[in-house]
Amino acid sequence: MNHVKTLPIISLIVFMHQFCTSLDTITINQPIVDGDVIVSTGQTFALGFFSPGKSSYRYLGIWYNKISEKTVVWVANRDSPINDTSGVLSITSHGNLALHSRNQTTPLWFTNASALPTNNCVAQLLDSGNLVLFRSGSAIWQSFEHPTNNLLPNSKLGLDRRKGLNWFLTSWKSSDDPGTGNFSYRFNPEGYPQLFLYEGHVPKWRAGYWNGVRWSGVPAMQRYSFIFNYTIVNNENEISVSWNDVYGSVLTRIVVNESGLFQRLKWHDD
Ligand SMILES: *[C@@H]1O[C@H](CO)[C@@H](O)[C@H](O)[C@H]1NC(C)=O
Ligand SMILES: *[C@@H]1O[C@H](CO)[C@@H](O)[C@H](O)[C@H]1NC(C)=O
Ligand SMILES: *[C@@H]1O[C@H](CO)[C@@H](O)[C@H](O)[C@H]1NC(C)=O
Ligand SMILES: *[C@@H]1O[C@H](CO)[C@@H](O)[C@H](O)[C@H]1NC(C)=O
Ligand SMILES: *[C@@H]1O[C@H](CO)[C@@H](O)[C@H](O)[C@H]1NC(C)=O
Numbered sequence: 497m498n499h500v501k502t503l504p505i506i507s508l509i510v511f512m513h514q515f516c517t518s519l520d521t522i523t524i525n526q527p528i529v530d531g532d533v534i535v536s537t538g539q540t541f542a543l544g545f546f547s548p549g550k551s552s553y554r555y556l557g558i559w560y561n562k563i564s565e566k567t568v569v570w571v572a573n574r575d576s577p578i579n580d581t582s583g584v585l586s587i588t589s590h591g592n593l594a595l596h597s598r599n600q601t602t603p604l605w606f607t608n609a610s611a612l613p614t615n616n617c618v619a620q621l622l623d624s625g626n627l628v629l630f631r632s633g634s635a636i637w638q639s640f641e642h643p644t645n646n647l648l649p650n651s652k653l654g655l656d657r658r659k660g661l662n663w664f665l666t667s668w669k670s671s672d673d674p675g676t677g678n679f680s681y682r683f684n685p686e687g688y689p690q691l692f693l694y695e696g697h698v699p700k701w702r703a704g705y706w707n708g709v710r711w712s713g714v715p716a717m718q719r720y721s722f723i724f725n726y727t728i729v730n731n732e733n734e735i736s737v738s739w740n741d742v743y744g745s746v747l748t749r750i751v752v753n754e755s756g757l758f759q760r761l762k763w764h765d766d
């Protein structure tokens with residue numbers, strides 16, 4: 497008799513699992529395992545586990561949901577690959593996002609944004625491509641403040657002077673390895689705001705200083721050129737540059753590739 501009663505509950509759990517993993521959030525009761533994918537509400541971005549190029553390692557990342565050629569724009573465990581498909585992204589009892597693999601008690605990656613026990617944290621993948629961790633409704637961590645090699649529209653390069661965060665891009669090692677590569681694109685905080693491309697610690701190229709209208713070294717990068725719209729903030733809290741596409745496209749990004757090339761790419765559906 498008993499199993500007649502439990503059957504609907506089992507199908508409900510199966511249903512809920514499928515239903516919930518198609519949503520855009522991770523909660524304390526709903527971790528993500530390798531194979532699950534969550535998709536932002538407007539269907540623009542997806543988050544899940546992937547293997548880059550010829551690699552068989554597994555990484556947690558965010559990619560464009562609608563683009564057939566998998567284009568990864570953010571990687572969590574870029575320097576801590578998982579050997580198998582046992583990866584789990586969960587919210588810990590202290591309210592952090594943490595990535596574990598089987599038999600691994602210390603996380604391979606975690607947000608370290610929340611220190612006190614809580615069950616009020618949820619993470620949401622926004623349609624901008626930003627993965628945001630909320631504690632009691634306030635954002636306490638976001639992937640836009642920890643970029644890898646891509647700068648998406650409305651995310652920032654710069655320095656958060658209060659939290660001591662440095663938002664900068666670093667190339668992958670190769671198309672098979674998203675590990676921290678040799679090229680980075682970052683602000684030099686001294687004097688006038690200046691953006692530099694570094695190879696290791698050696699500055700290779702600079703965009704010059706921002707004169708209010710454009711970067712002195714790059715005439716094409718104006719506040720309102722035919723493609724870019726830059727927002728510069730320089731005050732006691734932060735110095736940063738963010739950008740968006742004047743046509744409002746989100747399928748566009750700035751990337752530092754493995755040979756140190758700094759490119760802006762836009763997806764055209766034709
Ligand atoms: C993956 O395998 C290598 C070599 O066996 C090992 O050193 C490393 O710790 C493993 N990584 C994980 C996350 O299990
Ligand atoms: C991981 O744990 C399982 C179960 O405890 C065990 O069978 C397996 O050998 C372990 N794997 C590694 C790589 O230690
Ligand atoms: C987590 O953050 C605390 C406070 O900022 C810091 O002291 C600690 O070293 C961090 N832990 C890790 C593993 O990064
Ligand atoms: C980074 O630079 C070092 C020193 O020049 C070099 O040995 C290494 O192969 C480079 N790494 C990549 C991923 O290109
Ligand atoms: C430029 O970006 C700002 C901030 O996102 C926005 O308010 C403004 O409308 C944009 N301007 C153009 C011309 O796209």
Ligand SMILES: *[C@@H]1O[C@H](CO)[C@@H](O)[C@H](O)[C@H]1NC(C)=O
Pocket residue numbers: 753754755756757
């Ligand atoms: C970086 O981009 C340039 C221009 O598209 C390309 O020629 C080069 O091969 C790229 N480097 C790598 C390592 O993909």
